[in-house]
Amino acid sequence: MPEPEGELFHAPWEPRVLALTVAMGATGLWNIDMSRAARETLPNYRELSYYRIWLAGLEKLLAASGILNGIPPAPPQVLYADAVATVLSRGRPCSRIPQSPARFVLGQRVRTRGTQPDHHTRLPAYARGKLGVIERVHGAHVFADAHAQGLGESPQWLYTVAFDERELWGEQLAAQSSIMSVDAWEPYLEPV
Amino acid sequence: MHDHDHDHDHEQQPHPEHDESLGALELRVRALEAALTVKGYIDPAALDVVIDTYQTKIGPRNGAQVVARAWCDVEFRRRLLEDATAAIASLGFSGRQGEHMVAVENTPQVHNLVVCTLCSCYPWAVLGLPPTWYKSAPYRSRAVKDPRGVLRDFGVQLPESTRIRVWDSTAEVRYLVIPQRPAGSSHLSEGELASLVTRDSMIGMGLAAAVS
Numbered sequence A: 001m002p003e004p005e006g007e008l009f010h011a012p013w014e015p016r017v018l019a020l021t022v023a024m025g026a027t028g029l030w031n032i033d034m035s036r037a038a039r040e041t042l043p044n045y046r047e048l049s050y051y052r053i054w055l056a057g058l059e060k061l062l063a064a065s066g067i068l069n070g071i072p073p074a075p076p077q078v079l080y081a082d083a084v085a086t087v088l089s090r091g092r093p094c095s096r097i098p099q100s101p102a103r104f105v106l107g108q109r110v111r112t113r114g115t116q117p118d119h120h121t122r123l124p125a126y127a128r129g130k131l132g133v134i135e136r137v138h139g140a141h142v143f144a145d146a147h148a149q150g151l152g153e154s155p156q157w158l159y160t161v162a163f164d165e166r167e168l169w170g171e172q173l174a175a176q177s178s179i180m181s182v183d184a185w186e187p188y189l190e191p192v
Numbered sequence B: 001m002h003d004h005d006h007d008h009d010h011e012q013q014p015h016p017e018h019d020e021s022l023g024a025l026e027l028r029v030r031a032l033e034a035a036l037t038v039k040g041y042i043d044p045a046a047l048d049v050v051i052d053t054y055q056t057k058i059g060p061r062n063g064a065q066v067v068a069r070a071w072c073d074v075e076f077r078r079r080l081l082e083d084a085t086a087a088i089a090s091l092g093f094s095g096r097q098g099e100h101m102v103a104v105e106n107t108p109q110v111h112n113l114v115v116c117t118l119c120s121c122y123p124w125a126v127l128g129l130p131p132t133w134y135k136s137a138p139y140r141s142r143a144v145k146d147p148r149g150v151l152r153d154f155g156v157q158l159p160e161s162t163r164i165r166v167w168d169s170t171a172e173v174r175y176l177v178i179p180q181r182p183a184g185s186s187h188l189s190e191g192e193l194a195s196l197v198t199r200d201s202m203i204g205m206g207l208a209a210a211v212s
Helices: A013-026 A032-040 A050-065 A081-090 A144-148 A165-173 B022-038 B044-057 B060-072 B074-082 B084-089 B137-145 B147-153 B190-194 B199-203
Strands: A109-112 A131-141 A156-164 A178-185 A189-191 B100-105 B110-115 B163-168 B173-178
Touching (some): A013 A032, A032 A050, A032 A144, A050 B022, A131 B100, A165 A178, B060 B173, B074 B100, B084 B100, B110 B147, B147 B163
Parallel strands (some): B110 B163
Antiparallel strands (some): A156 A178
């Protein structure tokens, strides 16, 4: 259902949860991939609204860190009001110096990994085990799978991999005249 | 972290949230904010600034300026398509959830559509916070499988000959759609053009507004 541009929140607590999440993210106690992993592994992830997910994800990260009960770690950084503009406009770029040459080149055919690992990952189910083509090479980026598990940044080459709709959905559903792509880190891909 | 699987039923509708009343949620969030303030992890004034920023400073009017400039300035358009992050930063927009931008251009042949099927990744630096429908499970599943259907639901009927290109933002790359410039707009100023650029058109779920 379309929504007017200015309609950002639907309850007074929603902007506070947004801001709490941004402010706690800025402390450096966890990273954005840990945040996503915390949210996406909520048992009722599919049933909750966006900011309910954010709230539950934040509570989960806080519980795991011992901040609210237990021995709280000292906050490495606190986001103060006068630093917000700078912190938001700087963001956290996740491109890194590559550790090795890229395994794939533009236009190369690849197959995506067919199995789901037992940890946070960013290859959607519909794109598993599919034939695609390397359409863009983005350089090395922080590897979400490792980063979410607290295993460091482990930079990996990131590619846009494009799929024909017939490959993803079969001939019957493929009546859209569409091409789909995902952004996939190198460990998700195999040469064909 | 062990039952992470995106193989859920993608067709289900969101359930009503019946387990907690809004009042209880309000109290829960206030208690959390108070506890984190007392423990020194947050500055409540910073929260106000964050909220104000996304309500008044960072929103789709930023992206509209980028698009209008691309329509008017061939050299800017070239730079935007080549290195969107740098081109967008040259207009003063950068940062959180816009660190790695890619601009994709709609033409009569190709219509671009953006989705995040895994969560709700969205180019905050140019479009602000995502609309509710973008974050909804039905959009996230249908946009990849039935893009023409979701477009029709939003009143966008594309010619059969137009191919649809769907970008699923699964990593930290964020996509900005440059909609087609409306017919009969050659006399308009850049500012007037920007007012025709709707948020939805920059996600690919709409077209730029017609010249009135």
